[in-house]
Amino acid sequence: MVINLAMYxxxxxxxxxxxxxxxxxxxxxxISQPAVSRALAEAERRIGGRLxxxxxxxxxxxxxxxxxxxxxxMAVATYDEALDRISRHMNGDDGxxxxxxxxxxxxxxxxxxxxxxxxxxxxxxxxxxDEPQENVAEKILNGTVDLGILALDSSIPAxxxxxxxxxxxxxxxxxVGHRLAQRDELVWTxxxxxxxxxxxxxxxxxxxxxxxxxxxxxxxDIVQTAxxxxxxxxxxxxGLGVSVVPEMVVPLVKFEGIESVLISPAIExxxxxxxxxxxxLPAVVEQFRQSLLS
Numbered sequence: 659m660v661i662n663l664a665m666y667x668x669x670x671x672x673x674x675x676x677x678x679x680x681x682x683x684x685x686x687x688x689i690s691q692p693a694v695s696r697a698l699a700e701a702e703r704r705i706g707g708r709l710x711x712x713x714x715x716x717x718x719x720x721x722x723x724x725x726x727x728x729x730x731x732m733a734v735a736t737y738d739e740a741l742d743r744i745s746r747h748m749n750g751d752d753g754x755x756x757x758x759x760x761x762x763x764x765x766x767x768x769x770x771x772x773x774x775x776x777x778x779x780x781x782x783x784x785x786x787x788d789e790p791q792e793n794v795a796e797k798i799l800n801g802t803v804d805l806g807i808l809a810l811d812s813s814i815p816a817x818x819x820x821x822x823x824x825x826x827x828x829x830x831x832x833x834v835g836h837r838l839a840q841r842d843e844l845v846w847t848x849x850x851x852x853x854x855x856x857x858x859x860x861x862x863x864x865x866x867x868x869x870x871x872x873x874x875x876x877x878x879d880i881v882q883t884a885x886x887x888x889x890x891x892x893x894x895x896x897g898l899g900v901s902v903v904p905e906m907v908v909p910l911v912k913f914e915g916i917e918s919v920l921i922s923p924a925i926e927x928x929x930x931x932x933x934x935x936x937x938x939l940p941a942v943v944e945q946f947r948q949s950l951l952s
Contacts, residue, residue, distance in 0.1 A: 661706075665734070667697055668701075668730040668733050668734055669734050670683070670697040670701065671727055674719075675719055675724075675727035678717045679717055680695060708720055709727070710723050735800070753783060754782070754783040754942070755782060755783070755785070756802070757805045757806070757807065758802070758803040759786070760790070760794070760808055761887070762907045767906065771949050782942050790885070791860065792860055798818060798934060804933065804940070806931070807823060807932075808862060808929070808932065809927050809928065811862075818935065819934070819935045821930060822928060823950055824928075825928050826905055826926060827924050827925070827927075828903070828926070829902070829903060829904075829919060830844050830919045830921055831900065832894060832900040832919070836900065838852070838919060843921070844919050845921070845922055849876055852899065853881045854899050854901065855880075855882050855893045856884075863904065881898060890903065894916055895911075905918075933947070
């Protein structure tokens with residue numbers, strides 16, 4: 659069975675599902691309410707089933723409507739993204755690269771890449787979004803940014819192309835004079851006797867460190883958690899405990915009074931660049947991607 663639906667049918671379904679009102683859908687689509695009703699009726703006729711139960715007070719999707727609306731939403735987003743890219747090209751605005759990445763990457767990995775990229779293409783604009791791990795993929799999927807840089811984990815959606823950028827070994831940080839600071843290398847069980855400053859679970863570092871302790875069967879005394887690297891560094895510098903961070907970010911926490919020591923066996927955070935699988939990237943975005951990978 660071949661179902662022939664035009665974009666206005668799909669947009670009508672998506673808008674009604676989102677707003678649950680013919681009046682609001684008409685306003686959102688900037689058409690008349692009867693036009694919305696006609697588009698839905700035609701879509702239902704072509705599909706061969708009822709998509710919404712409607713009354714004078716409510717519009718509620720049927721089970722079929724929920725399924726069709728999910729596909730309609732993806733199709734509309736893809737269509738709008740393509741139109742946006744065409745518009746940016748025609749308006750001369752395609753010389754902008756939009757990147758979402760972890761704050762630690764913005765402060766460490768990205769500056770040298772941006773410097774080299776700007777030297778070669780000074781006319782291209784860059785918009786950098788500092789985001790926690792959970793937000794980077796979302797911004798790629800909704801079209802807010804072109805590229806994302808985040809830590810590799812199982813939460814990255816299958817719709818994204820994933821390519822490795824760098825590996826970053828975990829290291830311990832502690833106040834100067836701390837007994838662990840005198841060691842050339844630590845093992846994971848050394849943390850069992852220490853007060854520990856952890857990272858929130860929404861960061862890329864928190865789950866990785868938690869996994870490392872679980873892998874080595876180490877129970878730690880977490881006295882405080884924080885979301886940002888400077889915050890964790892400040893707490894360690896104040897003598898409230900020790901912590902574990904990616905080696906790449908050690909320069910960001912080298913406040914007066916902080917030391918770093920390697921941990922064995924090594925556990926690494928893998929950083930990846932991601933983008934939508936469908937369609938080619940704009941030329942300047944592809945050039946920036948290549949700069950990251952090189």
